[in-house]
Amino acid sequence: MAGRTLLVAGVVATAVVAQGLHSSAHAEEGSAVAAASEPADPSLTEYVNAKQQYRLLVPAAWEAKGKAGADVLFEDPSRRSTSLGITVNPVKVASIEQFGGLQDVGDKLLDAERKKESTLGVTLLGSSSRTGATGATLYEYEYELDSTRGRKRILNTVTIFSSRLYILNAAFKCDKDGCSEEAQRGVALLRRLAGSFDVTTN
Structure with missing residues (x-):
């Protein structure tokens, strides 16, 4: 998972560098606290990283792991192939729109996946953008990846705020023939977390 998160970071950072900008890895610690702005759900907690300036909901049972290149990585202890990670990189650009639109960044992301030797196929299932509480634009992508390591549903969220590039990468491993009804529930959870x-x- 960390490798895919770094791939996304590389794709976006390449676009930044192409404009004469610079990015580098940076990590800080965060903490999990009870969610206050979401409907009460005892299975979820809110993870807040005040220094890196981001937050999201995560299942209370999931474990936070240290991973090179990732600010934080969460794994489902009952299904290790299900994970969600965040990377944060400083950049010299004010917004995600300054170096690419929703489709442009998505095209670069999928092209990078297709070029990997392990990739058998990539299908974009959806993309959208939303505006966060700070006014920052967030690009969201969901795609199915078929590779020699299996079939996965991947969700990415990318934004820039306060001179930082944020990338969320979530993955759910499906059956060989596709995501079953049970898998769809797992993917739905990842959508909620990413959202x-x-x-x-x-």
Whole structure:
């Protein structure tokens, strides 16, 4: 999963570098606290990283892991192939729109996946943009990846705020023939978690 998160970071960072800008890895610690802005759900907690200025909901049972290149990585202990990670990189650009639109960034992301030797096929299932509480634009992508390592549903959220590039990457491993009804429930959870991600002010 961390490798895919770095792939996304590389795709977006390449676009930044192409404009004469620079990005580099940076990580800080965060903490999990009870969610206050979402409907009460005892299975979820809100993870807040005040220094890196972001927050999102995560299942209370999931474990936070240390992973090179990731600010934080959460795994489902009952299904290790299900994970969600965040990377944060400083950049010299004010917004995601300054170096690419929704489709442009999505095309670069999928092209990078297709070029990997392990990839058998990639299908974009949906993309959208939303405005966070701070006014930052967040690009969201969902695609199915068929590779020599299996079939996965991937969700990405990308934004820039306060001179930082934020990338959320979530993955759910499906059956060989596709995502079953049970898998769809797992993917639906990842959509909810990704949808809760936002950047914050101190």
